[in-house]
Amino acid sequence: MHWTFASLWVLETLIFLGYLIAYLRRKSPQKVASSWKTALFPFLPALLPFLLILEIPDPSGGWESLIQFQKISHWDYFYPKISLLILGNSITMLSLWTLGSSFSIVSEARECIKTGPYKWISHPMYFGQFLTFLGVTLFRSSAKNWIIYGLFVLLQYRRMKNEEEILKEAFSDYEEHRRSCWIRF
Numbered sequence: 425m426h427w428t429f430a431s432l433w434v435l436e437t438l439i440f441l442g443y444l445i446a447y448l449r450r451k452s453p454q455k456v457a458s459s460w461k462t463a464l465f466p467f468l469p470a471l472l473p474f475l476l477i478l479e480i481p482d483p484s485g486g487w488e489s490l491i492q493f494q495k496i497s498h499w500d501y502f503y504p505k506i507s508l509l510i511l512g513n514s515i516t517m518l519s520l521w522t523l524g525s526s527f528s529i530v531s532e533a534r535e536c537i538k539t540g541p542y543k544w545i546s547h548p549m550y551f552g553q554f555l556t557f558l559g560v561t562l563f564r565s566s567a568k569n570w571i572i573y574g575l576f577v578l579l580q581y582r583r584m585k586n587e588e589e590i591l592k593e594a595f596s597d598y599e600e601h602r603r604s605c606w607i608r609f
Contacts, residue, residue: 438513446520446527453532455594461586462531469579470529473553475572476560505562512556515541519549531587533594538601546608547584554580584609 457463520527522540541548554577561573591598602608 438517442517442520443527443529446523447529449525450527451525451534453528453534455533455590457528457530457532457590462590464530465579465586466530466583469576469583472572472576472579473557473560476557476564476569501562505559508555508559508562512552512554512559515545515552516549516556517552519552523549531583531590533590536591536595536598536601542605544606546602546605547587550580550584550609551607581609 457466519541522542523537526534526537528534545551557573557576561569588598588602
């Protein structure tokens, strides 16, 4: 059980290493994030997944209870749940790799990527995140986590729409490309 817990933790956190590497490799944007909804708003949904693995602290428990990781208590249907994590992380990592130096946390336009998973999915990195964090939520199922996941999906959808506005302004062929994708949001 300990090995399984450790491997699950690695799957849940591996993606953040990918984000860091992509962020450090990025190139200058053609269209810079300049408003609250493009420069600051993206951080709100980006931080929500961390709440899925944290336990709400018990104020009477002292210093030790301030940060506690939520225990995984829903091991039933392990293979479908771990499959969501693996598939979601794979799609997200492939999307990061394809974006390369065009990755950004804030809504900026660097390049209109039309290859790899972007050929078939309008926002594959978000799609991968939805699958990954659905798997995390299923493993750590609670009312709090389902609310966090729902909020994560809603805020990420808004973030996608903000990005699309910037991409449409920067690249005249973006909307045509988005409509050609099999899965679009």
